Amino acid sequence: MEKTFREQVIGTWKLLEYTRINTDGKRYYPLGKDATGFLMYTQDGYMSAQLMAQERPEYTLEGLHNGTLQEMAKAAHGYHAYSGQYEVDEENQTLYHHMEVSMIPNRLGKMQDRKIVMDGTKITITSNATSSYIVWERAPDHSKNSL
Incomplete structure (x- = not known):
C-alpha cells in the first residue's frame, strides 16, 4: 500500500540548501x-525546524545567558x-506550521503554509x-544507537 503524504514526511530531515529570492529576482x-x-x-503532530x-x-x-548583547x-x-x-x-501536499515557539517573536501564534515537493529521499x-x-x-x- 502506498504511503500517504503525511506518512512520507514524518521523520527527521537534514538541511542541504536554504535559499531565498530577493526583490530583483536574485538568489x-x-x-x-x-x-x-x-x-x-x-x-x-508536532514539528521543529532548526537552521x-x-x-x-x-x-x-x-x-547559555553569559554572552554580551552584541554576542547574543x-x-x-x-x-x-x-x-x-x-x-x-494531503491533496495539495502542503503542511501548515503553527508557530508555538519561535525565535522571531512576531511569528508566535501564527500559522505558515509550506508547499512540499517530494523527490525520493x-x-x-x-x-x-x-x-x-x-x-x-x-x-x-539513529534509533538503534545507545551508550
Missing part, C-alpha cells in the same frame, strides 16, 4: 551556502528556529510569503 543564501539544520515531523549558519562567533564566557545578537542573526503543531493537506519546501526554497534530505535512522 541568495541567508545563512550562507554551508548552512546546516534539522527539520522534524513527529507522528503525534544555522556555520562558524557563528562563540561567546567570551561559557553559559550575532548568534541569533545566524540562527532560525521554531516549533509547534502541524497540519497536513529529498524534499523541497517553498514558502510564497518569503520566496524561500529549502532542500532537505532524510536523515539517517
